[in-house]
Amino acid sequence: xxxxxxxxxxxxxxxxxxxxxxxxxxxxxxxxxxxxxxxxxxxxxxxxxxxxxxxxxxxxxxxxxxxxxxxxxxxxxxxxxxxxxxxxxxxxxxxxx
Numbered sequence: 899x900x901x902x903x904x905x906x907x908x909x910x911x912x913x914x915x916x917x918x919x920x921x922x923x924x925x926x927x928x929x930x931x932x933x934x935x936x937x938x939x940x941x942x943x944x945x946x947x948x949x950x951x952x953x954x955x956x957x958x959x960x961x962x963x964x965x966x967x968x969x970x971x972x973x974x975x976x977x978x979x980x981x982x983x984x985x986x987x988x989x990x991x992x993x994x995x
Contacts (some may be wrong), residue, residue, distance in 0.1 A: 912939045 924942035928935060 914949070917945050917949050921949075 921942060924945065925940045927938045928942070
């Protein structure tokens with residue numbers, strides 16, 4: 899089991915090194931300004947897309963800050979608050995009727 903995880907780590911490091919070499923080659927060739935700029939820019943874009951992490955989709959009620967007052971109340975006083983009050987504040991048109 900340990901040998902397999904070690905080989906996965908080595909493969910990951912080799913992939914990252916190869917992507918960095920591609921990125922450096924793209925930047926150098928784009929800086930020199932020779933022909934085929936479209937090729938180098940698309941290769942650079944693909945390499946950066948591979949290297950950067952994919953975005954995560956937030957749920958509707960999840961906030962950027964994990965210690966919002968609503969979440970604190972939910973954890974301190976479970977089932978002792980009403981979500982209807984928060985829903986009315988979030989959507990004032992529904993509170994009017």
